[in-house]
Amino acid sequence: MIMSRIEARRDEDSAAAASPLTDRLLAVLPAEAVLTDPDVTASYANDMASFCPAGAPAVVVLPRTVEEVRHVMRTATELRVPVVPQGARTGLSGGANATEGCIALSLTKMDRVLEISPVDRIAVVEPGVVNAVLSRAVGEHGLYYPPDPSSWETCTIGGNIGTASGGLCCVKYGVTAEYVLGLDVVLADGRLMSTGRRTAKGVAGYDLTRLFVGSEGSLGVVVRAVLALRPKPPRQLVLAAEFPSATAACDAICRIMAGGHVPSLLELMDRTTVKAVNDLAHMGLPETTEALLLAAFDTPDPAADLAAVGALCEAAGATQVVPAEDATESEMLLQARRLALTALEAVKGTTMIDDVCVPRSRLGEMLDGVERIAAKYELTIGVCAHAGDGNTHPTVCFDARDPDESRRARESFDEIMALGLELGGTITGEHGVGVLKKEWLAREIGPVGVEMQRAVKQVFDPLGILNPGKLF
Amino acid sequence: MIMSRIEARRDEDSAAAASPLTDRLLAVLPAEAVLTDPDVTASYANDMASFCPAGAPAVVVLPRTVEEVRHVMRTATELRVPVVPQGARTGLSGGANATEGCIALSLTKMDRVLEISPVDRIAVVEPGVVNAVLSRAVGEHGLYYPPDPSSWETCTIGGNIGTASGGLCCVKYGVTAEYVLGLDVVLADGRLMSTGRRTAKGVAGYDLTRLFVGSEGSLGVVVRAVLALRPKPPRQLVLAAEFPSATAACDAICRIMAGGHVPSLLELMDRTTVKAVNDLAHMGLPETTEALLLAAFDTPDPAADLAAVGALCEAAGATQVVPAEDATESEMLLQARRLALTALEAVKGTTMIDDVCVPRSRLGEMLDGVERIAAKYELTIGVCAHAGDGNTHPTVCFDARDPDESRRARESFDEIMALGLELGGTITGEHGVGVLKKEWLAREIGPVGVEMQRAVKQVFDPLGILNPGKLF
Known part of the structure; x- marks a missing residue:
């Protein structure tokens, strides 16, 4: 859709491109790789953390070759223009958000x-x-x-x-x-x-x-x-286990990991998340559960591994353990898990997705703490987690049009990161720092860490033109 | 043995330690952690790449706490004294070799x-x-x-x-x-x-x-x-396969890896290495073989995996395939492999152990090339290899008392690295650059790489006191 708009406006763009920056870019890049229509460039301003601040790109470039990328960077260096490298902009921390007046450097056309x-x-x-x-x-x-x-x-x-x-x-x-x-x-x-x-x-x-x-x-x-x-491993087989409390589910996770099992997947959804998924997609998940654990194995005999893990779940207090009988049932369970964030977004229109990873031995405390924080701020916070890694995604659901609720959302979001650090964890297991967590990076890595990281940044980017305002 | 000598000389050392450097060190470190007797300090001059140049340490320190290490580094910074961190000094590239007048910082007492x-x-x-x-x-x-x-x-x-x-x-x-x-x-x-x-x-x-x-x-x-x-995985079971040529063995390796197998070990010994091991330890390895491949699996059913791999070896031309029947037989085969470097050292008294890693698809060319190089320089070069990784250890056997043979050894050693780079490999798969390969690092990573790596070094060590003269 964007591409057809781009094509329609190409001539207009070329005319509008009479700035030193676009002139220099067009010396090597073809016209269709240099977008300046503000309607188009605005669509490259954000990744999926749309609530993080973002500026307007001066230009979007879509190089197809290494030489074109080199020309973009040489130009940026000459003219001291910030460059924000971008992929599909599905990130969740604002790491690909545009800086005002930047070159948004989209690598999506280099796709071989x-x-x-x-x-x-x-x-x-x-x-x-x-x-x-x-x-x-x-x-x-x-x-x-x-x-x-x-x-x-x-x-x-x-x-x-x-x-x-x-x-x-x-x-x-x-x-x-x-x-x-x-x-x-x-x-x-x-x-x-x-x-x-x-x-x-x-x-x-x-x-x-x-x-x-x-x-x-x-x-x-x-x-x-x-x-x-x-x-390629054998296709994985999934088991679902219902627990009467998040604590019991976390106990099961500890037993599974201490027991030497190597699941190919070990995911947790709390009651809020299960309900949200049902509301969105009518998956028929058990809403009586306080925590739903999904475990999978892609071993030569996954049924045997699932049986062993099922027994550990029962020993930890699982009220129901349901192994999938085949790939189709497995895929349905995974589909429910994959819908979690979309489903939580539907609850109040907007979410802030945390990404705190704690030692898995502290997972129970983490989940308890999130529940406490949700109550304190009178908010819905659903938790889905890559539980086997201790990597939780407490997802704060809020109405972005309500300033007070938005404020409470941000405060609870921060308090969850503080809890993660207290428990020996990290503020980001897999989403990155971006704009969203840059004030928190220093709290995690300390002043010496920040100083050395900044010095490393200085080595590679002495002019500070590469994705400025991110991380630090 | 060293320790008893140290104890005997402790008082003497303390007396001898009246230099600004040792005075400063002794302000925090206990006397037994600061060694200055030249006979003792000389024993910390080298790692196992004893043919690489090494200076004499001014002092050896053996801290037991983080605070003691910090004091050592503060002292070194104040007095601009180079520091060479050392472990057990079993390295093979001279990376732990002393710099003249350095503090040899042995971490061996911090062993909890x-x-x-x-x-x-x-x-x-x-x-x-x-x-x-x-x-x-x-x-x-x-x-x-x-x-x-x-x-x-x-x-x-x-x-x-x-x-x-x-x-x-x-x-x-x-x-x-x-x-x-x-x-x-x-x-x-x-x-x-x-x-x-x-x-x-x-x-x-x-x-x-x-x-x-x-x-x-x-x-x-x-x-x-x-x-x-x-x-902990199940105990691994080992198979040995004899091949009429290195090329055939490498063909088997490619078939095994392309076939989706995940061995826990896949090692190769050439004829020279097999003979050296037999000469040293009378292991009864088959000296008629041109290349001996060892494969192992630590899977739930290792015998089945070994049978599949054995069939691939035969398809590649193996003349004999012998799976170990139990852990004892497996251990004997591994023991032979572990003796390889010691055995090759016994051939002529000294070795230079190369560590070239190539894409495993190029392993056959690598082994052919080493044979050509050995013939060209009229040297014995035995090859053992972590073959599944493409990581070869061509080991040049020479008499260090013979200057001409020593020169040829070094030239062949370098030519092997050049061959590795030609084949898309690296000069070091696992031993590191140290002193031995520092001229080669630039050839592998290029001038921009060297410049950026030096700049990173500068960030962490602006005075250049940490293990100077290594890597670059």
Whole structure:
């Protein structure tokens, strides 16, 4: 839709582009890759954390080649214009929100899968490849790219790298960072740097690859990535267990993990979330439950593993344990989980999604605390969690048109992060800092940490043009 | 033995310690933690790459607390004295070799396992904990710390972190970097910084944890680490397969990995290595083989997995496939593999152990090339390899008393690295750069990479006192 509008206005844009910035950009980029119509550029101002402040981009660029990205960065350096790298803008922390007058550098047109090697178990991709497209492409070779953020059908690998995304798979397979072997990065001044490797191992020099993963576009622009793949596991089988309290569900999680089990998924939805999902999609989930636990195994004998885990759930007080009998039933349960955030958004129109990760031994205290905070602020806060990782998403539901409720929402959101830190956790397990949590980063990593991180930023971006105002 | 000598000379040392440096150190460190007897300090000059240049330490310090380490670093900063952090000095690249007049900062006395949590699947340790000690301690809780460098019975976790060590397990379980969640680091000026987390996930700010892993003591001194653990897998069962050529063995490796198998170990020994092991330890390995492949599985049904892999070996031309029938036979085969480097050292008295990692699809070309290089330089070069990772250890055997042979050894060693780079590999899969490969680092990462890495070093160590002369 946007694209047809862009085409219609291209001539108009070209005429309007008589600024030094667009002139310089158009010296190398084709006209269709340089958008200046304010209606169009405004649509690139936000990621999904739409309540975070965002400026208006001066221009949106949609390069298709590394050389075009280099030209954008050289231009930005010459003219001292801020650059905000963007993927599909599905992020939840405002990390891709525009800075006033910036170049919004959308990598979505660099969307080629360049190579898939079953022997080396790697894929080489451009940053704009959509996660699901890559997953399906490698699947055809019997391979598996695990990171699966909820937005996997639309989010890009470049965005996943920028935010070090997680997902449902992490309890067994880890996060995006574990799958990035090497990068080509365009630096702030337009120079091209390669990091890492395409081999299974490698320790030549500092691990700059990992430094870039999760750096939210503030150190350079990823234009190519070598990703590690795994063999495709057997299809997972899911079990659902109902608990009379969140504490009992958390007890079950501790028993499962201490018992040496390796589930491919271990998710929790609280009563509020279950009800929201039912209200939205009439899934027929059990609303009598205080906490619904989903566990899955993709092992050679998942039914046996589910039986063992089911017994642990019962020992922890589960009132009902229902293993899915086949892939269809499993998929229905996962679908309910994937709807959680959308369903909670429907409750009051707007949500603030927290992303606190605590040691899983402290998960029960975390859930208790969130309930206390919800009562204190008289708010609905639903919790869904990648429970096996201790990664909770307490989701504050509020009416953004109500100033008092909005204020209470923000206060409760902050209090949840404070609780997470108290419990030995982190303010962000997988969504990143962006704009939303930048005041909190310092509280988590301390003054020495902030000083060293800022100094690292200075090394890669001495002019401060790369995604300014994010993280710090 | 060293310790008894130290004790005997303690009084003498204290008397001899009347320099500004030792005076300042002794203001906080106890006398037994500050060694100045040249006979003793000389014994801390080298790691296992003894042919790399090393200076004489001015003093060896053996702190037991974080505060003592901080005092050492503050002193070093004040007096502009270089500091070389050391673990068990089992490294193979000279990364722990002393700089002339340095403080050799041995972390071996900080050897406590502070915490093991089966629910959170983490261990918190001091840097001087020996890898095997940790492995056994977590094993008692049903847990597993995978990284297993060959020196695991003596090397320390701090050293493993400094060099980002690998081992035999990596083909399934990855390298040390995958298991480091958080660090406490004493910076060059004595400030204490915490990085990372104790949670399963976390993306708050830049990943400085990973930046420190593999930084060879050049960015700070690790004084505490939070390590990720896994549930202990079933005991692995090993298969040995003989091949009529290295090419056929590499073909088998490609078939195994492309076939979606996940062995817990996939190792290769060439004919030279097999013969050396037999000569040393009379293991009765088949000397008729051109390449011996060891594969193992720690799955629920390892015999079935070994049968499948055995069939792939036969399809690739294996002349004999012998699965171990039990743990004892498996252990014998692994023992042979672990003896490889020692055995090759016995061939001519000295070795230079290369550590080139190539994409596993290029492994055959790598082995062919090494054979060509050995012939060209008229040298014995045995290859053992973590073949599943493409990580080869071509080991040049030479007589260090023969200048011409020593020169040819170094030239062949370099030519092997050049070959690795040509094949899309890295000069170091797991041993690090240290002194040995610092001229090669620039060839691998290029001028922009070197410039950015040097700038990162400058951030953390503006005075250049931390392990100077290594890496770059």
